[in-house]
Amino acid sequence: MKIFDFERSLSKRGKADVFMMGKRLKEQKIIPDLIITSAAKRTLKTAKKLAKILKAKKHLQIEKQLYKAKLDMIYKFIQNVDDKHKTVFYVGHNPEITEFVNDFARAKIENVPTTGIVATKIHCKNWSEVKAGMGEVLFFDYPKKPKL
Secondary structure (H helix, E strand, O other): OOOOHHHOOOOHHHHHHHHHHHHHHHHOOOOOOEEEEEOOHHHHHHHHHHHHHOOOOOOEEEEHHHOOOOHHHHHHHHHOOOOOOOOEEEEOOOOHHHHHHHHHOOOOOOOOOOOOEEEEEEOOOOHHHOOOOOEEEEEEEOOOOOOO
């Protein structure tokens, strides 16, 4: 029986990677006010595990439309974030997440790997103003990244 990608579960390695990356975010004191996530099974589990590790369980926004979302749809969700939220995580899929980061921050990241984190700073006052080119990459981390 073939399992559809949307229904694929988080692997054992995936769970370990989420834990590792959550710890790295916690060490840097990066805690989200809001986590916007795709409703795909493994992505939702990733978002929930990150929220638990970072003690940010209250604000989880689950969006079925983010699965295989086009760039304009990702921007639309971000532009509709309530301005009370200052730190927002977007948990999504590839190739869409890599395309978004490169468009938003004019980055040249070849691939954001599974459980990869790209932290960006937004140069605007309101989420509704978010558009291509206004982000700045603060750091790019992923489970297999060599330590300095």
